[in-house]
Structure formats: structure tokens, C-alpha cells
Amino acid sequence: MSIQNTGTWVGVAPWRDLPQLPTIVVYLVGVVPAIWWFWLGAVDRLGADPMRELEHTLGLWALRFLIFTLAITPLRQLVGVNLLRYRRALGLSAFYYALMHLTTYLVLDQGLDFDAIGADILKRRYITIGMTCFIVLLPLAATSSNLAIRRLGGKAWQRLHRFVYLAAILAVLHFLMSVKSWPIEPITYALIVAILLGYRLARSLMRGQSQGKLKRMSLSDSR
Amino acid sequence: MIIRRAEVVRPSEITPFSAYLNRRQLIAAGTALSLGSLLARTVRADTLAAAKSLLSTDEEPTALKYVTSYNNYYEFGTGKSDPSQNAHTLTTKPWTLKVDGLVDKPADYELDEFIKPFALEQRIYRHRCVEGWSMVIPWIGFPLAGVIKRAQPQGNAKFVAFETLKRPSQMPGQRGLFQPLDWPYVEGLRLDEAVHPLTILAVGLYDQDLPNQNGAPLRLVVPWKYGFKSIKSIVRISLVAEMPPTSWNKQNPNEYGFYSNVNPEVDHPRWSQKTERKIGEGGLFAQRHPTLPFNGYADQVANLYAGMDLRKFF
Numbered sequence: 001m002s003i004q005n006t007g008t009w010v011g012v013a014p015w016r017d018l019p020q021l022p023t024i025v026v027y028l029v030g031v032v033p034a035i036w037w038f039w040l041g042a043v044d045r046l047g048a049d050p051m052r053e054l055e056h057t058l059g060l061w062a063l064r065f066l067i068f069t070l071a072i073t074p075l076r077q078l079v080g081v082n083l084l085r086y087r088r089a090l091g092l093s094a095f096y097y098a099l100m101h102l103t104t105y106l107v108l109d110q111g112l113d114f115d116a117i118g119a120d121i122l123k124r125r126y127i128t129i130g131m132t133c134f135i136v137l138l139p140l141a142a143t144s145s146n147l148a149i150r151r152l153g154g155k156a157w158q159r160l161h162r163f164v165y166l167a168a169i170l171a172v173l174h175f176l177m178s179v180k181s182w183p184i185e186p187i188t189y190a191l192i193v194a195i196l197l198g199y200r201l202a203r204s205l206m207r208g209q210s211q212g213k214l215k216r217m218s219l220s221d222s223r
Numbered sequence: 224m225i226i227r228r229a230e231v232v233r234p235s236e237i238t239p240f241s242a243y244l245n246r247r248q249l250i251a252a253g254t255a256l257s258l259g260s261l262l263a264r265t266v267r268a269d270t271l272a273a274a275k276s277l278l279s280t281d282e283e284p285t286a287l288k289y290v291t292s293y294n295n296y297y298e299f300g301t302g303k304s305d306p307s308q309n310a311h312t313l314t315t316k317p318w319t320l321k322v323d324g325l326v327d328k329p330a331d332y333e334l335d336e337f338i339k340p341f342a343l344e345q346r347i348y349r350h351r352c353v354e355g356w357s358m359v360i361p362w363i364g365f366p367l368a369g370v371i372k373r374a375q376p377q378g379n380a381k382f383v384a385f386e387t388l389k390r391p392s393q394m395p396g397q398r399g400l401f402q403p404l405d406w407p408y409v410e411g412l413r414l415d416e417a418v419h420p421l422t423i424l425a426v427g428l429y430d431q432d433l434p435n436q437n438g439a440p441l442r443l444v445v446p447w448k449y450g451f452k453s454i455k456s457i458v459r460i461s462l463v464a465e466m467p468p469t470s471w472n473k474q475n476p477n478e479y480g481f482y483s484n485v486n487p488e489v490d491h492p493r494w495s496q497k498t499e500r501k502i503g504e505g506g507l508f509a510q511r512h513p514t515l516p517f518n519g520y521a522d523q524v525a526n527l528y529a530g531m532d533l534r535k536f537f
Contacts, residue, residue, distance in 0.1 A: 041507045047304070048293030048502045049356060051509065111510055116495065124494055177493060180354070181403035181474055183301035 026089035033061050034100060051108045058101040063171045063189055065094035070168060070196040077203075088144055091164070095141040098134050126177035133170035136163050165200070168193045273363045278421060279347035280519070285358040287429050289503040294436045295352065296455055297403050298387065298394040305396070310435035313393045313456070318440050324384070324461035327375035334440055338426060340373070341365035346423055348446035350453075351485045351518045353471075357499045362444050363427030368418040376414070376462045383417040384467035385410045385443060386459040404470050410454035411467035411481065412445065415527055421446055421520060424457070447520040449483045480537040484528070485518035489537045 037057050040046050046053040069091040075081045110117050120127045140161055142148070149157045172190040179186060284290075296306035318334040343363050351357045371383065389407035391397040397406050416422060425444045426433055433439040438455025445452050451471050461467075471479035478492050487497045498511040517524050528536075 044506045046507075048289035049303070049500065050507050051500065052356070054507065108507055109511075113511075116498070120495065123490075126493055179301075180471075181297075181301070182401060183403060184401050185301075187401060 020085070023086055023089045026086050027093065030065065030089065030093035031096075034058065034097065051104070055101065055104045055109055058097055058104055059175070062094050062097035062101050063168075063175065065090050065097055066164070066168050066171055067189070067192055067196065069094055069164065070193070074196065074199050092141060092144055095137050098137055102130075102134055126174050129170050129177065130174040133167050133174060136167045136170065140164060140167070165197055168197065273343040273345040273427070276344045276346050278523075279345065279361075280349055280359060282347070282349065282359045284347060284361045284429075285501075285503045290358060290360055290428060291434050291436060293358075293502060295354075295450065296396075296436055296438070298396045298406070298408065298456075299436065300396045301403055306436035307434075309395050310439075312395075313388075313390070313435045313439070315435065315440040315456075318458075320441070320457065321459045322370070322374050322461075323459070324463050325377040325380035326462050327377060328373065330374075337370075338365070338441075341369050343426070344423075346425075346444070348421075348444060349518050349520075350444075350446065350450055351499060351514065353449040353451060353479070353483070353491060353496075355494060355496065355499055356502055357512075357514075357518075358502045361429055362423065362425040363430075364423040364425035364444065366418075366420055367422045367424050367443065368420065370424065370460065371414075371418055371462070374460075374462065379464045380462035381414055382463050382465065382467055383412050383414060384459075384461040384463050385412075385454045385457055386461075387454055388456045388458045404474055407458075408454060408470045409467065410443070410452055410469050411463075412452075413466075413527075414462075416445070416524075419524060419527065421523055447484055447517040447524045449485055451479070452483050482528075482533075482536050484524075484533065484537075485514060486516060486533055486537065487514040488516070489534055 037046070037054055041050050041054050044050065069087055072083050072087045072090070075083060106112060106117060110120070121131050122128070140163060143152060143157065143160060152160065172186065172193045175186040176182075176190060292307045293303050294306040295303070296310065299306040299309040316334075320332045320334060320337045321330075322332065323329040343365055345361055345363055347359060347361045349357060350360050367383075387408035388394070389397060391406075396403075412422070423444050425438070425442050426440060428434070428437060433442065438453075441457050442455040443453045443457065452469075466481055469479075469481055471483075472481055485496075490496050496514055499514045500509060500511055515521070
């Protein structure tokens with residue numbers, strides 16, 4: 001997926017000259033919901049069940065930032081908005097929220113009762129899935145620096161970072177399985193992730209087909 | 224699970240001594256109440272000095288603002304604050320209650336007529352949600368047993384089936400594309416559970432009429448079972464021979480059984496039931512508490528299930 005692919009669009013898109021903000025802005029804005037919810041919690045304004053509210057909200061923002069991260073490529077390819085330079089900040093914000101979500105679960109929810117936590121991770125499928133999701137995110141966060149990209153090489157780095165698709169699937173499964181029945185909110189997030197991943201799948205299938213055609217054509221030519 | 228025999232509770236132990244001493248006043252108050260309700264055609268829990276009960280817990284009740292703002296009432300939406308935001312649209316007057324099935328005295332009651340014969344009591348009960356949180360709620364109500372006795376059940380009646388109002392025009396959770404449950408919401412109890420002295424129909428909480436989001440105008444409260452058994456806004460009570468269908472059991476039979484007694488030893492398939500968070504207790508840093516068998520009411524109700532495998536009949 002090289003940038004040149006979008007050439008036709010970039011030329012006509014009226015919003016191509018978006019002001020180029022420094023990426024630090026994304027980190028700063030990104031951390032606002034966390035600070036806001038910690039503050040509400042500290043002054044006891046998170047309602048009847050403050051711990052659950054904080055835990056849920058941090059997890060939700062992790063998923064939202066994952067979705068923002070996954071939206072960068074379709075936005076560029078379909079609409080011609082290039083926000084690629086913010087993708088690392090968005091992805092890392094997703095990771096930081098996942099880390100805060102996990103920490104809230106371990107410390108505030110379970111009170112570091114490691115027997116209960118261990119049993120939860122092994123026995124509760126939605127918690128097993130949530131933990132797996134976090135473990136999948138770990139190497140991606142660890143290899144987010146320019147240095148790591150250089151060391152791994154572009155191809156290997158890209159292959160590794162495709163695991164973000166798995167992380168997104170695990171994140172929505174974790175959400176869907178943590179609630180009773182089928183409320184609209186987790187279903188909505190699941191649909192968004194399905195569309196973002198489905199788009200990539202459809203695109204790669206179509207490309208595979210056109211490449212197959214090209215191959216067949218070149219074969220028949222050589223005959 | 225340790226199953227203890229419930230001690231026989233003498234009536235003198237149930238009636239609080241102060242109430243016993245003030246019985247003439249209570250009778251007078253009761254008379255005044257029935258006169259008042261005849262005049263006003265309304266049940267005003269807030270004007271009542273509901274009698275206190277020895278069946279109440281002495282735990283500190285959860286703050287009113289939490290009891291009325293943190294609710295599961297899917298007819299008004301699946302979010303915890305949806306019922307308090309949406310339930311004001313429900314009109315609870317007039318309200319008709321059907322009592323039918325295997326009874327000698329089936330009837331359609333207007334709500335006041337339905338309630339009138341029964342003396343209101345305050346019952347401060349623990350309330351444990353299947354989701355792992357709990358509250359302590361001061362209900363105002365009366366034992367369901369009286370209602371069942373009045374209907375005169377026939378010999379083959381073994382269960383009691385309950386039904387919530389279905390009124391999509393006033394219940395936004397019953398409209399739209401994704402329906403989390405089949406409507407109307409239905410619940411059920413075995414007859415012996417239904418006539419147990421702990422089982423009440425509530426018409427108020429704290430010192431006010433039941434707020435809509437808590438199941439106005441009349442709801443069931445079964446304190447030793449998970450909260451979803453305590454069906455809200457009841458329009459029908461039927462005595463039946465077979466175990467009746469129940470809403471959450473229909474939604475997912477592997478996760479929600481007919482009995483749904485609070486049991487720390489039987490986990491929900493997706494989460495543990497060993498501990499609970501007490502709502503309104505200490506903000507972000509509150510500790511979990513161990514969940515008690517039958518939500519702490521084992522002494523009174525464990526004998527109902529003697530000899531039953533509670534893992535199988537969860």
C-alpha cells in the first residue's frame with residue numbers, strides 16, 4: 001500500500017491542505033478523557049458505580065483509538081484525507097488506554113487479588129480475550145519508534161503491525177462478551193470494526209483478482 | 224453448600240415489639256389509610272408510617288440517589304441510567320392487575336383495590352444483581368403470600384407466573400431494531416418460594432411511592448435471588464401447574480436458570496459470583512465483598528432447596 005496509489009484523489013480533494021499539527025497535539029488531546037474521568041472519579045462524580053464507570057470508559061477509549069488508527073488508511077484511499085502522520089500517536093494512545101483499563105481492572109476492580117485475577121484470566125473467556133488483546137498490542141507498542149522500524153525493516157515491521165487487526169477483533173469480542181444480552185453499543189463498535197477490516201479484505205481480494213488477471217494475460221501473451 | 228434448617232419464626236418475633244406496643248395506633252392508622260385511599264383513590268407510600276420488620280437487615284441502606292439512578296430495566300434501555308432518564312413517560316394510573324390461572328377467585332383489580340387489604344411494612348433488604356454489584360434498599364410493601372391466599376389457589380397450582388407491562392409507546396426499550404429480550408418480561412417462582420415471608424410486593428422505597436425506574440407501581444422483591452427475578456411493573460399474576468418461562472432463561476438458558484438463587488459457589492459462565500461491589504460505598508477505591516449464599520438469607524430459605532443440587536438447578 002504505497003502513498004502513490006491515492007494520487008488521483010489527492011489532486012481534487014479540497015481538504016488536502018489541512019493544517020499540519022505537531023503530533024504531540026494528538027497525545028495531549030488524547031489524554032484528556034483519561035484525565036477528565038480520573039478527576040470525576042476523584043471528586044466522586046462518576047455515579048453509583050464509579051470504578052466500573054472508569055474501567056468501562058478507559059476500555060471504550062482504547063477501542064475508539066484503535067478504530068481511529070484503523071480509519072487512517074480507508075480515509076486516505078477513499079476520501080483523500082491523509083492523516084498518516086498521526087497514526088502512530090493514535091495507535092499508542094489506544095495502547096495507553098488499554099494499559100490504564102487493565103491497571104484499573106487489576107488494582108481498583110480486583111484489588112490486586114491475584115488468585116481471583118488468575119482464575120478470571122483462565123476461566124472467564126471475555127477476560128482471557130481481553131488479556132490476549134493486550135498481549136497482542138504489547139509488541140506493536142514496543143516497536144513503534146523509528147529506530148524499531150529501521151531495525152526490523154519496513155516489510156517485517158508492516159507484517160508485525162498487521163496484528164492490529166487481530167487486536168481490534170479481540171477488543172470488540174471482549175466488549176460483546178462482557179455484557180448481558182445484545183445491547184446496541186457493543187454491536188455498533190463491532191460493526192464499525194467489521195467495516196474497517198472488511199474494507200481491507202475486500203480490497204486485497206480485488207487486487208488479488210486483478211493481479212491474477214494480469215498474470216493470466218501475461219501467460220497467454222507468452223504463448 | 225451448607226444447608227441449614229430455618230428456625231421456626233414465631234409471629235411474636237416478626238412483629239417488632241414497638242409495633243406490638245403501638246398496635247392500636249397502627250390499627251387506627253390503617254383505618255385512616257383505607258379511608259384516605261377511598262377518598263384519594265391513590266396509594267401514597269410517603270404518607271404512611273410503614274411498620275418496621277424484623278426481617279430487615281441492619282445494614283446501612285444505599286443512598287436514594289443511587290437506588291433511583293442505577294437501574295436495570297431494559298424496557299427503558301439497556302444502560303444503567305436509561306431507566307431514570309426514560310421511565311418518566313410511563314403512566315401508572317390507572318393500573319389494572321390480573322390475577323388468574325389455577326385459582327378459585329380470579330379477578331381484574333384496580334391497583335388500589337388490589338393493595339387495600341394489606342398492611343404496608345418497611346423491609347430493608349439486600350439486593351444482589353447477577354452482574355456482581357449490590358445495594359441495600361428500604362422497600363415498602365407487603366408479603367405476596369396474602370395475594371396468593373386471597374386468590375385461593377387450586378390443588379394443582381405449583382408455580383406463580385408474573386408478567387410486566389408491554390407498552391412500546393411508553394417504553395422506548397421495547398421499540399427499535401435490536402431487542403435485548405422478548406416482551407413482555409416474564410418471571411416465575413415456585414409456589415413455596417412465592418408464599419415465603421421474605422417475598423414481598425413493593426409499592427414504595429425509602430418514604431416515597433415506587434419511582435417508575437424502580438418498577439412502579441408494583442413490583443416483586445425476592446431478596447435471596449438475583450435482582451432480575453424481582454420483576455417490575457407487574458400487570459399479571461397467574462397460578463400455574465408447570466414451571467413457567469422466564470425472560471432471562473429464554474434469552475440464554477446456559478447463563479440464567481429458573482431458580483437464580485444468589486450463590487457464590489455457582490459462577491455465571493462468563494464471570495465470578497464470589498464477590499460483589501456495594502454501590503455507593505467509598506468511590507473508586509471501595510473493596511469487593513464476599514457474596515453470601517442466598518444473599519445472606521440462607522437461614523430463612525435454604526430449607527426450600529433441601530436435597531436439591533444447586534449447581535444443576537442454578
